[in-house]
Amino acid sequence: VREFHVPVLQAQAVAYAVPEPGERVCVDCTLGAGGHAEALLRAMGPAGRLLGIDRDPEALRLAGERLAEFGDRVRLVHGNFEDLGELVAQNGWGRTDAVVYDFGVSSMHLDRPERGFSYQHDAPLDMRMDTTQQVSARSIVNEYSEREISRIIWTYGEDRWAARIAKFIVAARQRAPLETTDQLVEAILAAIPQAARRGGPHPARRTFQALRIAVNRELEAIETSLPQAVDVLAPGGRLVALSYHSLEDRIVKRALRAEAGAESPRLRILTKKPVRPEDEEVARNPRASAGRLRAAERLAARPESTGPFGGGSAA
Ligand SMILES: C[S@@+](CC[C@H](N)C(=O)[O-])C[C@H]1O[C@@H](n2cnc3c(N)ncnc32)[C@H](O)[C@@H]1O
Numbered sequence: 001v002r003e004f005h006v007p008v009l010q011a012q013a014v015a016y017a018v019p020e021p022g023e024r025v026c027v028d029c030t031l032g033a034g035g036h037a038e039a040l041l042r043a044m045g046p047a048g049r050l051l052g053i054d055r056d057p058e059a060l061r062l063a064g065e066r067l068a069e070f071g072d073r074v075r076l077v078h079g080n081f082e083d084l085g086e087l088v089a090q091n092g093w094g095r096t097d098a099v100v101y102d103f104g105v106s107s108m109h110l111d112r113p114e115r116g117f118s119y120q121h122d123a124p125l126d127m128r129m130d131t132t133q134q135v136s137a138r139s140i141v142n143e144y145s146e147r148e149i150s151r152i153i154w155t156y157g158e159d160r161w162a163a164r165i166a167k168f169i170v171a172a173r174q175r176a177p178l179e180t181t182d183q184l185v186e187a188i189l190a191a192i193p194q195a196a197r198r199g200g201p202h203p204a205r206r207t208f209q210a211l212r213i214a215v216n217r218e219l220e221a222i223e224t225s226l227p228q229a230v231d232v233l234a235p236g237g238r239l240v241a242l243s244y245h246s247l248e249d250r251i252v253k254r255a256l257r258a259e260a261g262a263e264s265p266r267l268r269i270l271t272k273k274p275v276r277p278e279d280e281e282v283a284r285n286p287r288a289s290a291g292r293l294r295a296a297e298r299l300a301a302r303p304e305s306t307g308p309f310g311g312g313s314a315a
Pocket residue numbers: 005006007008029030031032033034035036037053054055056059079080081082102103104105106107129218221
């Protein structure tokens with residue numbers, strides 16, 4: 001690892017998650033290099049505790065080193081935040097005052113060519129965040145139908161050349177299985193007409209993003225996790241979610257609105273519009289430019305909603 005992941009919108013995320021120091025518990029669902037986790041611990045002060053989750057064993061190892069100074073105020077677990085309720089029940093601290101998400105990959109993933117996330121380095125086609133799972137970019141590209149590959153590139157990459165790229169991938173793999181990022185880039189370049197390639201981002205960018213989202217089932221995990229975050233939060237607790245593209249942000253926005261607008265709402269939205277980074281942050285860290293933060297507060301369950309006919313959750 002050349003350097004640590006540079007956390008995005010950190011001051012804002014921490015201010016929403018930890019409105020004041022004290023005896024609090026934060027759950028960081030996307031520990032990564034532990035940047036946000038460290039800032040959350042400092043903001044809570046010496047009585048604060050944190051449960052950190054990541055699906056990438058390598059991230060857990062690095063964050064563990066970084067957070068060692070906090071001793072037994074920190075617990076780290078390997079897991080997918082789609083199982084948040086269970087992970088918190090088994091490893092949590094009995095109460096949860098904040099749940100924080102910082103979606104997507106970390107710069108550690110992108111800076112490690114051998115993990116196959118980057119179209120700029122030749123590497124085995126992999127893109128798994130959790131290196132213990134089966135499905136990888138290699139299996140999708142070589143085993144899924146042309147139609148399914150096209151759907152993935154269209155839905156998660158929003159690439160207008162999706163159908164042609166899928167066609168070229170399938171033609172290429174009929175000659176020999178695609179094993180490396182370079183071979184995939186080559187198929188993509190062949191599919192997109194020269195004229196359409198000039199200017200703009202690299203032609204492979206959208207396809208790589210799409211495959212990454214599909215390999216790691218990223219959007220499904222977010223959708224499954226958010227209601228569990230609301231379940232585990234104590235009244236007054238905070239939910240903070242940082243997205244990096246519109247597909248993620250849309251899911252967060254809808255989930256928060258559904259909770260806040262329900263008949264017995266469990267959340268109050270704190271960010272009418274998503275919080276965006278200042279120009280100064282984007283200048284320092286271009287990755288921040290896409291960042292959007294949304295936050296909400298867990299409402300106390302109303303007394304009538306805890307009764308046998310209330311239907312509300314008092315968790
Ligand atoms: C953007 S990085 C987080 C960076 C971190 N906030 C920091 O300041 O260093 C996202 C991390 O979330 C992890 N991740 C992504 N999806 C996950 C999921 N469904 N469950 C658990 N961890 C996930 C990735 O492995 C990655 O390490």
